Amino acid sequence: MARILxxxxxxTTAREIAxxxxxxxxxxxxxxxxxxxxxxxxxxxxxxxxxxxxxPGMDGLVLVERLRERRVLLPVLMISALSDVDDRIAxxxxxGDDYLIKPFASNEMAMRVEVLLRRRQQSSExxxxxxxxxxxxxxxxxxxxxxxxxxxxxxxFRLLEFLARNAGDVVSRRIIFEQVWGYYFDPGANLINVHxxxxxxxxxxxxxxxxxxxxKGEGYRLDAV
Amino acid sequence: xxxxGLRFRDIRNTSTFRLTLLLGLVAAIGVVxxxxxxxxxxARELDSRSDRILRAEAARxxxxxxxxxxxxxxxAIHRSxxxxxxxxxxxxxxxxxxxxxxxxxxxxxxxxxxxxxxxGRHGPVRLLAVRTAAGETILIGRDIxxxxxxxxxxxxxxxxxxxxxxxLILIAGxxxxxxxxxxxxxxxxxxxxxxxxxxxxxxxxxxxGDELDLFAGTVNTMVDEVGRVVSQVxxxxxxxxxxxxxxxxxxxxxxxxxGQQPDISPxxxxxVEAALADLDMVLERFAALLRISELETGSRRAGFHTVDLxxxxxxxxDLYGPLAEERGIALTLEAADGARMFGDDKLLFxxxxxxxxxxxxxxxxxxxxxxxxxxxxxxVRIEIRxxxxxxxxxxxxxxxxxxxxxxxxxxxxxxxxxxxxxxxxAHLHQLSLDFDDAKPGLIARxxxxxx
Numbered sequence: 001m002a003r004i005l006x007x008x009x010x011x012t013t014a015r016e017i018a019x020x021x022x023x024x025x026x027x028x029x030x031x032x033x034x035x036x037x038x039x040x041x042x043x044x045x046x047x048x049x050x051x052x053x054x055x056p057g058m059d060g061l062v063l064v065e066r067l068r069e070r071r072v073l074l075p076v077l078m079i080s081a082l083s084d085v086d087d088r089i090a091x092x093x094x095x096g097d098d099y100l101i102k103p104f105a106s107n108e109m110a111m112r113v114e115v116l117l118r119r120r121q122q123s124s125e126x127x128x129x130x131x132x133x134x135x136x137x138x139x140x141x142x143x144x145x146x147x148x149x150x151x152x153x154x155x156x157f158r159l160l161e162f163l164a165r166n167a168g169d170v171v172s173r174r175i176i177f178e179q180v181w182g183y184y185f186d187p188g189a190n191l192i193n194v195h196x197x198x199x200x201x202x203x204x205x206x207x208x209x210x211x212x213x214x215x216k217g218e219g220y221r222l223d224a225v
Numbered sequence: 226x227x228x229x230g231l232r233f234r235d236i237r238n239t240s241t242f243r244l245t246l247l248l249g250l251v252a253a254i255g256v257v258x259x260x261x262x263x264x265x266x267x268a269r270e271l272d273s274r275s276d277r278i279l280r281a282e283a284a285r286x287x288x289x290x291x292x293x294x295x296x297x298x299x300x301a302i303h304r305s306x307x308x309x310x311x312x313x314x315x316x317x318x319x320x321x322x323x324x325x326x327x328x329x330x331x332x333x334x335x336x337x338x339x340x341x342x343x344x345g346r347h348g349p350v351r352l353l354a355v356r357t358a359a360g361e362t363i364l365i366g367r368d369i370x371x372x373x374x375x376x377x378x379x380x381x382x383x384x385x386x387x388x389x390x391x392x393l394i395l396i397a398g399x400x401x402x403x404x405x406x407x408x409x410x411x412x413x414x415x416x417x418x419x420x421x422x423x424x425x426x427x428x429x430x431x432x433x434g435d436e437l438d439l440f441a442g443t444v445n446t447m448v449d450e451v452g453r454v455v456s457q458v459x460x461x462x463x464x465x466x467x468x469x470x471x472x473x474x475x476x477x478x479x480x481x482x483x484g485q486q487p488d489i490s491p492x493x494x495x496x497v498e499a500a501l502a503d504l505d506m507v508l509e510r511f512a513a514l515l516r517i518s519e520l521e522t523g524s525r526r527a528g529f530h531t532v533d534l535x536x537x538x539x540x541x542x543d544l545y546g547p548l549a550e551e552r553g554i555a556l557t558l559e560a561a562d563g564a565r566m567f568g569d570d571k572l573l574f575x576x577x578x579x580x581x582x583x584x585x586x587x588x589x590x591x592x593x594x595x596x597x598x599x600x601x602x603x604x605v606r607i608e609i610r611x612x613x614x615x616x617x618x619x620x621x622x623x624x625x626x627x628x629x630x631x632x633x634x635x636x637x638x639x640x641x642x643x644x645x646x647x648x649x650x651a652h653l654h655q656l657s658l659d660f661d662d663a664k665p666g667l668i669a670r671x672x673x674x675x676x
Contacts (some may be wrong), residue, residue, distance in 0.1 A: 010471050010474075013471060013474050016475065062614065081466055081470040102474045103470050103471075103476075104479070106478045106481050155544075165563060181544065183578075184571065185575045185578075185646075186509065188582060191548055195547055197547075
């Protein structure tokens, strides 16, 4: 469970974000304007922030800059009603960790928060990542499944690494495309599916169910099997 | 377009240079005509003066009795005054009787004739023949070397001043063209900045009120207007984005929440799921439309940098290769190293990726999709070729229209905005997007204009 600060001026949207994050087992505090948000973030301990880009009283960009100036290094998911082209760059440059554009799907938003929380937990991690029988050596960039070495291409390794870092959580195609490939457009349903399919073929063992689970309409999840 | 450094070709093309040249040419013709007239008149004056001397001498000799004539001629030759140094007396048959002239033909009595000089023997000579009452001919010649020299000198002065005037005109034309050309260069640089999306840029005005100032002023007014319209469009887009996106987020969230209720009936759950899917499609199109209008404002050009297109195409092959392989399509790349352009790599990748995705969708199972990247002159050319059904020639423009769904695409997923996004990205990069027949199949081409 994590404590999350939701900064959003639209009360209904704030409530929906809070409900979704609560459903994912987190504790949520809401604030509706910039100054109150800054005070609260300075006063209370949180694990992550969701931040609306357009706030009364203070621009979300300014808010995130102030937080960073005051050494508040919590992961920040910026949520914006502006279009993505220049805004994403500005948001990430100001110190945001991820960027989501309205209108968004609540579950997608929650997934992104989970990814940010995971990233934070793993910042002082070991060089080996283990999920069930899958073992990733992050330094030598080698993979073993049930102790047997498996050869992966560069992007296959990065895809597996991303799934492994978020093991047990569903990640959407869009998030995978952004985080693994670094592109911010809609890749279409098939493209990521095919890459996941290839990875599965290399990881799956005949006597076990596939470690990569497809969650219909949502995305993929790596399970310990 | 003006080159970076001033070249003579640029100067030669300016109107100042041409005007100077034209006026100079008229002036030169005038000067040449004047000098020619002076030359002609003075040459004639000099000739007639020399002829008068010849005739006076002839009249003197005619008055002398026949028997004394040879002696007089000898004395005259001996004295040789006023350059009168050639005399002759010929009999009726033209045989020389006295004097130092031998030539006997081609004389018309009473007329002066000019004989060109022979080197080593005599200089140029003007010769007068007079018939005496006895039927003999007296010849009197005058060496006109100084006269010919004078004529030549006048001609040389004329030719030299002609060349000097022509050179001066050329130099004046070039110097006079420099300033307007430099100004034009500055105007052109502003125009390029404006075209690149820097709508705050204005053309420099010197305040002289000349034609270039007037022109720059007109363009600035135009840019003000364009800037006003663009910022209006941007404001509307932002307002639409903000005012619609937040309520749409609420709608989606509440619908999603309703679907998550544990006591929901299966029928209702199905309806909610279908509604969410439809809503997501609407939202996706809405996002794509906003994205296109934002791309079209051109503000993203500020973040352009050099993009290696061969590397970009290789990354696209890595991404789309597995998709092609799954459909049994051979995906090939032919990329020239050094194909580079100024742009946004993420957007260019999106455009190329979108075209490859389309090609894979429309190529038949077991078909081929080929990507070719080349640099062409200062520009680039990216071609994506498939062997699918292609697009009929009369529909190739229509596919770029928003929401267009071509015949045969019913089975293929997509919002109908993909190519509009590609076209907007192409426009942002000053590239053209067009389609050609691959016989069979389609060639989608992104290229610098004219390449």
